[in-house]
Amino acid sequence: MDNNIFWLNKLVPKHVLLDDSEIEKRLKPLQIEKKQLPKILLKDPALKALDQEAKPGDVVEIHRFDDHAGTNLAYRLVVEE
Amino acid sequence: MREMIPKKIARIDFALMGPKEIRKLSATKVITADTYDDDGFPIPMGLMDLHMGVIEPGLRCKTSGRKMDEDPGHFGHIDLAMPVIHAGYSKTMKDVLNATHPSSGRIMLTQDRIEHYNVQIQRLIDSEAGTTVTIGGIVRRAIREAVKSKTCPHCGEEKIKVTLDKPTTFREEGRKLTPKEIRSRMEKIPDSDLLCLGFNPKITRPENMILTVLSVPPVPMRPSITLESGERSEDDLTHKLVDVLRINQRLRENRDAGAPQLIVEDLWELLQYHITTYFDNQTAGIPTARHRSGRPLKTIVQRLKGKEGRFRSNLSGKRVNFSARTVITPDPYLSINQVGVPELAARELTVPVRINIHNLAFMRNLIKENFDPSDPEQYIPGINYMIRPDGRRVKLTDENWEFNHERLEPGFIVERHLMDGDIVLFNRQPSLHRMSMMAHEVRIMKGKTFRINLCVCPPYNADFDGDEMNLHVVQSEEARAEARILMRVQEHIRSPRFGGAVIGAIHDHITGMFLLTHGEASYDIDQTVRILSRVEYKKDLPKPEYPKAKGGPRWSGRQIFSVLLPDDMNLKYDASVAVSLALTPEENAELDLTVEIVNGQMIRGPVDGHSISAFKGKILEEISRLNGSNAARDFIDKVTRLAVGALMETGCTTGIDDADVPKEALLQISDAQDVAVKEVDKLVNAYNKGKLQPRPGRSVEETLEVEVMGVLGRVRDKSGEIAGTHLGMDNFAVIMARSGARGSMLNLSQMAGSIGQQAVRGERISRGYEQRTLSHFNKGDLGADAKGFVRSSYKKGLTPTEYFFHSMGGREGLVDTAVRTSRSGYMQRRLVNALEDLRVKYDGTVRNTANTVVQFKYGEDSIDPTKSKFGDAIDIDRLIEDAKGGK
Structure with a gap:
C-alpha cells in the first residue's frame, strides 16, 4: 500500500479491506447488514490500488481525516456495478 | 364509521391493463356521446351513466347504491372500433418492434443470449445485496443487442427497420404500419422472450400498449357544473370523451358500410388524435385540442403534472383546517415565544380537549360563559362542538347549550376556542429554513392582526409593510409536546447553520441599549425605577454609582443593564463603536469603548451590536450557549423592554439634518474630488498617448480601468472620512450606524459627502451609445464623469447624468435579486427532495x-x-x- 504513488496524495483517504470477522465486528454495533452500507464500485481506482484484490461483497474501511472532525471511519460495500 | 381491517401492503406492481382487465373493471359500456336527456337526467350508457357514480344529491349510484359524497364512482369503458396507439408508450413500442422479428415473433437474440439476460434479471430480483444495476439497465442492453443484429437467429430472415414519426406513426420502409398490424406483431411474441424486453408476462404483455378498449373515468372524477344561468358545463375530460365517442361511432359506421379505404383511414387517424390528446394535450408534434373559447383543454396528464398538478399541489401539499392568516404587526411587550392572536381568529380556531374530572367544571363554565357571558368585555374561550363518547358531534347553539352543559361528563371531547398559553405553529412563506415555522404561545388580543416580538422578524424575514403570516393550531397531545420541546422560538435562538444566535436585539433595541449605557450616562432614582420596572425587577436597587450627585443619587446605565446579566459572567471585548473607529486598544480603552464585565457587573464600555445583536452579540452568545434557551429567551425579552424604557428616557430621532456637514467640509470634499478627477484625466491622457504601462497580466485597457477605479474608490473613502470627522456621536444617525443598529457609515457618507462610482457588472458604466454612455459626452471620453462617477451626495441631489448612471447600477441590483431568488429556489427544491428522508x-x-x-x-x-x-x-x-x- 505504501509503495503505490496513488496513496501519496493527501486527498486520497486510506482504504482497508476487512475480512469477514472484522466486518461482523464493525457492523454489529451499527445493527446493519452489509447491504445497508454505502457502495463502492469494484472499478474504483482506490480498490485497484490496494495490495489485495477486492471482490464484490467485500467491505472496505475508509480512514478519513479532516482538521475539524479528526479521523473518521466509513465503510463501503464493494459492488461490481 | 366502518371498521377497517389493517393490512400491510407487501408490494405494488405497476402494469398495463389489457382489454380484459378494463372490461372487468367497467361498470358500464358507454356508447352514446350524449350526457343528459331533456329532463336533465343522465342517459343510460352515456358518459354520465349512473353506473359510473353520481354527482347530484338525491340520486343513487346504480352500481354500489351509494349517495353522492359516499361514492367515489366506478370506471366504464368504450369499445374502440379500431385499435389505437397509446402515445405514452410509443418509444417502448419502437424498441419492441425493432428488437423482434415480425415473421418469427421472436426477440432477435440467440437462445443463449436470451438465457443470459433472463438469468441476470432473475438474479437481480432474487439478490439481497445492493447494486447500482437496475432491471431497466439490463433490458436496455438486451434490446440494444437485439436491435443491432441484422438477421433473426430464429427464422434466419433479414429484418426491416421500423421508424417512429412522433408521436404515433410507425413506418416500415416508408410504409405506414397500422395499429392493428403492430398489435398482431406484439401478440406473436412468445412469453418466454418477454422478460428481456422488460415485460413480466405474468402481469402484462406488450400488445396492451395498443388500445382496443378505452377506460372511462368515473363521473365524480369529471363532474359537470351547473352555471347560474342553469346551463350545464361539462368537465374537459368529458368533452374529450365526447369527441372520442363521436369519431369512434363514425369510424364504425363507415367501416361497416364499406366506405372507401381513404375515409376510414382519415377517421382512424382522427380517433388516434383524440385519444392521444385525451391522455396528454401537450404531446409534442400534434396541435393541442382546444375548448370552444380557445382555451387548451386540461386532460389527464395536465391534471397530474407540474406545480399545480395533483401530486405537488394536492398530495405533497394540502390545504388544512385549524389555520389562520392575517397581517402581522409588532409588539415589543410580547415575549419572543408569544404571538398575539386576534379574538376573532381565536373564536374560530379550536383545540380538542378530552374531559376528565379535573377539567369538567372549567369546561362547563366555558360553555356557560360562551352563551351567557358574565363580562362581555373580557375574552373567555368558548366551545363550538362537543364530541360524545359514541363519536357523535354536537354543535352547541343558543337553544341547546343549557341542556348539553349539564350532559358534559368525563370521556367527552370538546372543541375549545384558543386561549392564552396554547401552543401554535407560526409560519411565513417562503419557508426557506426551519426557523420559518416556529411554535409560539398564544396571547389573545384585541385588534385584527397577529402580533409578534420584533426580535423574531429576522428568522421569518418578516417586516410590517403588509406582510401576512399563517398560524396553525396543533390538534394532538403529541404534536403539542413536540411543538413545545422542539419548535418553540427559544429553541431556535441558536442557528444550526453556524452555531451562533440568529435571534437577538435589533434596530431600536441596540440604539436604546447604547443610549442607556454609553459614556457617563446616568439616571436619577425616578428614571432608574421607571426603567427597571419594565423588566419586572423585584430585588433591591443596586448601590448608586454616583451617590453624591447633585439632585440625589444617580445610577449609571451600565448598572441598570447589569441587572440582566448572570452573576458568573466575565467577558472582555471591543464594542461595535470601537471597531468602526479603528483605533488602537489604548485609545479605545481611554474612550471607554472596550466592554468589560466582571462577575456579572458591567464595569466598562457601552452595550451595542457587539453585545446583544444576533450573529455578533457576545453577551447574547454567552448566555444562549451556556445558560440555556430559557435564560436566552428571558434575556432577549428583557433587553427589548429595557431598550424601550431607555428610549423613553432619552429619545432618539434622525432626520435630514443628521447628514449636515459644514461648508468647509463640503469644499474639502469637492477639492479632493477635483484632484481625483484630474488624476483620472492624467491616466486617460497617458492611455491615449499610449504611454500607460500595463500591469502584469493585464491589457492596457484593463490597467486603465483598474487604476481609475482605484483613484475614484479612494476619493469616495476620503470624502467619507472628511464627512465622518464632522459627524460625531451627538448625531443619532451616527449612533445607529456605529452601534450596529441600522445603516453604516458608508450610507451616511453617501448622504452627506459623495455617492461615488456607479458600476454595472463590476465595471465602470460603459454601455449605451456608440463609444459613449450618453449623448452628453464626447465619443471615447474615458473621464470620471462620463463613466458613471457620481460626485453629488444624496442630500445635495444628483445631476441628470449622475441620476441616470445611478439608476443603471440600481437596476442591476434589482435584476440580480430577481434572478438569484428563482435560481436558488429551484436549487433548494432539488436539495430538499434529495435529503428530505434523512x-x-x-x-x-x-x-x-x-x-x-x-x-x-x-x-x-x-x-x-x-x-x-x-x-x-x-x-x-x-x-x-x-x-x-x-x-
Missing part, C-alpha cells in the same frame, strides 16, 4: 428511509451545530482562560 438515528448514524447508512457519524463528528460555538464543540480559548483562573 434522519439522525439514536446510534448517531444518519440513515434514509430504506435504513441504509448515509453517514456513520452525524456530520462526521457527531456535533450538534446549534450547541457548538461557531462550529466548534468546545470553546478551547475560554476553557484555558477559566483554567488559568479567569479574569
